[in-house]
Amino acid sequence: MINQPELSILEAIRSALMDEMSRDERVMVLGMDVGQLGGVFRVTRGLMERFGPERVVDTPLAEGAIVGASLGLAIGGMVPVAEVQFLGFTHQAFHQIGPQLARYRFRSRGRFSAQVTIRAPFGGGTRTPEFHPDAIEAQFVQAPGLKIVCPAFPDDAKGLLLEAIRDPDPVLYLEPQRLYRSIRGPVPAGDHTVPFGSSRLVREGKDVVLIAWSAAVHLCLAAADQLAEEGVAASVLDLRTLVPLDVAGLIAAVVESGKAVVVHEAPVTGGFGAEIVATIQQEAFGSLDAPIRRVASRDTPYPPGSLEDYFLPSVRRIVAATRATVEY
Amino acid sequence: MIELLGIDGKVRGSSPMSLDKVVDALRLMLLSRAVDDRLIKLQRMGRVGVYGPVHGQEAAVIGSAMALDPQRDWIVPASREHPAMLRHGLPLKNMFATYMGNFDAAAVPDGVRLLPRQQSIGAQLPHAVGLAWALKLRRAGGVVAVYFGEGASSEGDFHEASNLAGVMRVPLVMLLINNHYAISTPVHRQTAAAELAARAEGYGFPGFVVDGNDLLAVYATTVDAVNRAIAGDGPTLIECRTYRMGFHNTSDNPKEYRDTAEVDEAEQRDPIERVRRFAIREGVWSADQEAAALNEIRSAIDTAQRQVEELPRPGAAAIFEHVYETLPPRLQQQRAEALDDARPS
Numbered sequence: 001m002i003n004q005p006e007l008s009i010l011e012a013i014r015s016a017l018m019d020e021m022s023r024d025e026r027v028m029v030l031g032m033d034v035g036q037l038g039g040v041f042r043v044t045r046g047l048m049e050r051f052g053p054e055r056v057v058d059t060p061l062a063e064g065a066i067v068g069a070s071l072g073l074a075i076g077g078m079v080p081v082a083e084v085q086f087l088g089f090t091h092q093a094f095h096q097i098g099p100q101l102a103r104y105r106f107r108s109r110g111r112f113s114a115q116v117t118i119r120a121p122f123g124g125g126t127r128t129p130e131f132h133p134d135a136i137e138a139q140f141v142q143a144p145g146l147k148i149v150c151p152a153f154p155d156d157a158k159g160l161l162l163e164a165i166r167d168p169d170p171v172l173y174l175e176p177q178r179l180y181r182s183i184r185g186p187v188p189a190g191d192h193t194v195p196f197g198s199s200r201l202v203r204e205g206k207d208v209v210l211i212a213w214s215a216a217v218h219l220c221l222a223a224a225d226q227l228a229e230e231g232v233a234a235s236v237l238d239l240r241t242l243v244p245l246d247v248a249g250l251i252a253a254v255v256e257s258g259k260a261v262v263v264h265e266a267p268v269t270g271g272f273g274a275e276i277v278a279t280i281q282q283e284a285f286g287s288l289d290a291p292i293r294r295v296a297s298r299d300t301p302y303p304p305g306s307l308e309d310y311f312l313p314s315v316r317r318i319v320a321a322t323r324a325t326v327e328y
Numbered sequence: 329m330i331e332l333l334g335i336d337g338k339v340r341g342s343s344p345m346s347l348d349k350v351v352d353a354l355r356l357m358l359l360s361r362a363v364d365d366r367l368i369k370l371q372r373m374g375r376v377g378v379y380g381p382v383h384g385q386e387a388a389v390i391g392s393a394m395a396l397d398p399q400r401d402w403i404v405p406a407s408r409e410h411p412a413m414l415r416h417g418l419p420l421k422n423m424f425a426t427y428m429g430n431f432d433a434a435a436v437p438d439g440v441r442l443l444p445r446q447q448s449i450g451a452q453l454p455h456a457v458g459l460a461w462a463l464k465l466r467r468a469g470g471v472v473a474v475y476f477g478e479g480a481s482s483e484g485d486f487h488e489a490s491n492l493a494g495v496m497r498v499p500l501v502m503l504l505i506n507n508h509y510a511i512s513t514p515v516h517r518q519t520a521a522a523e524l525a526a527r528a529e530g531y532g533f534p535g536f537v538v539d540g541n542d543l544l545a546v547y548a549t550t551v552d553a554v555n556r557a558i559a560g561d562g563p564t565l566i567e568c569r570t571y572r573m574g575f576h577n578t579s580d581n582p583k584e585y586r587d588t589a590e591v592d593e594a595e596q597r598d599p600i601e602r603v604r605r606f607a608i609r610e611g612v613w614s615a616d617q618e619a620a621a622l623n624e625i626r627s628a629i630d631t632a633q634r635q636v637e638e639l640p641r642p643g644a645a646a647i648f649e650h651v652y653e654t655l656p657p658r659l660q661q662q663r664a665e666a667l668d669d670a671r672p673s
Binding site for chain 1: 404431432434435436437438443444448451453454455456457458459460461462463465466468472484485488489491492495496649650651652653656657658
């Protein structure tokens, strides 16, 4: 189809950046290696040639300054899209993200706001060195004022990124690095946005719902394929945004079967899965027919790539947990 | 160290500041000290939470602010620069509201080129760099003046912000108010360096040490820095050597960590007294004028305090305002619960 080119997630992100920088001259991209090199993953390749070094800026190696300066840039009338090279390095910028960027509207009583998007790749499965794969998204959920977005498909990668850049509040936009080039799909051309707080049922099945976001959605889809061979029909819900959370969509998906499994790449204890489970039991306790299980990473530091398969959720673990849930 | 105005009120060479401006600065210094007195009193009465006085730092804060154009330049404050904020356009009422617990009334009004106070030490520095960067990108003219203390110079944000400011060559004036104490920690526990201004060289821009109790020296040095920034020559670091004559804030007791002899000695270098002597010497100030000015100040402070006291107290709804531009459903629900909880039973 001419209007729906097949793009990878990486290409979809790049095309959204191109479109938005063409549409709105206030939009600028800044971060380490984003200009000349086009980013360590080449997401921003071609942007500097097209928009010049004032709008596509290679910064010093300093996450706190990249984010903190983005707040000042936004106050000064720019619309920054900051790249932090890997989410695991946002700890160096954590104070600037949570207590500063996210609270600036509140602190200034609406006088100032931070229309800033922070892009950060994350997630395991690619044998990266320490800190590069850490899934620490739940740590940002406790930063009121921030929105957290995690696309799993090329069309959502574009739609959520355009929505993020235009959102008047700061958005942490998490990119599934293992899917950058491995997933291709149709992406609507032109102005395609996806509203925040709308989950997406990416597979329908009457027996149980698998709830996930980002790369874990694809683990769930693979698990659902296997379960189908055993005669278990699993639906898969992609939350797409953690903040705001689509509570109505989540509950609707759960009451359908009364059985749910939550899957994420962050360590299990205190992960966002706990919030999902708590929300479901409060809003849909009467509909539940089985305890909600979580399949997540182990509560250990992120191990070396050669050992990460012992740590991360796997299709096998999801299938086993889902089977136990269905058979409960 | 750059020094122009002696303790005796005599100027080396000619004054860089017009006499009209000297009188304005002196009035602002007197206002600052009167605000200190009032807010400390209100704190002791339980009507103000915590207050950190400017006492002793007036020349550094006001001398630098007088070099800025409120219609063109921005101020990014730390937390002890309210005279600069007032001079830049923050109404006195809003300043009192800040300390009297009414955060909506404390907001910086539209059009005033001022960011809110920053309670996290040094965190405002990257914001200031970004704002100055935006002025440069948008060819808006103007500079950003950012205030911070010697304690903040130990923070990572100081290093990251200074480095980025140098690389991007932004129109920034970095005003390091070295008051010699970060709560109880003296400056020699903050750094082994003889001077903090020397750090600027490491970031590729000039740094100057100035007598921070000398209104004219601070003013002249800041004027030069503003001119450099406007000309496109990038940032300047100005270390204003002053002394925190009061306590860190109303919860602090400096007697536990410093000698009164040291404070007595600092009194001799009081930043207001030497401006007063200068202004009297120049024939633009007198005891009568000062008495009249203090009356006006008292009346303005009474009015600001009363205006804040007369405001309705913020209620439960206030904590849900300005979290996001549009309140997400979860917060709408929490807001409804909080309003319900707050209803008199």
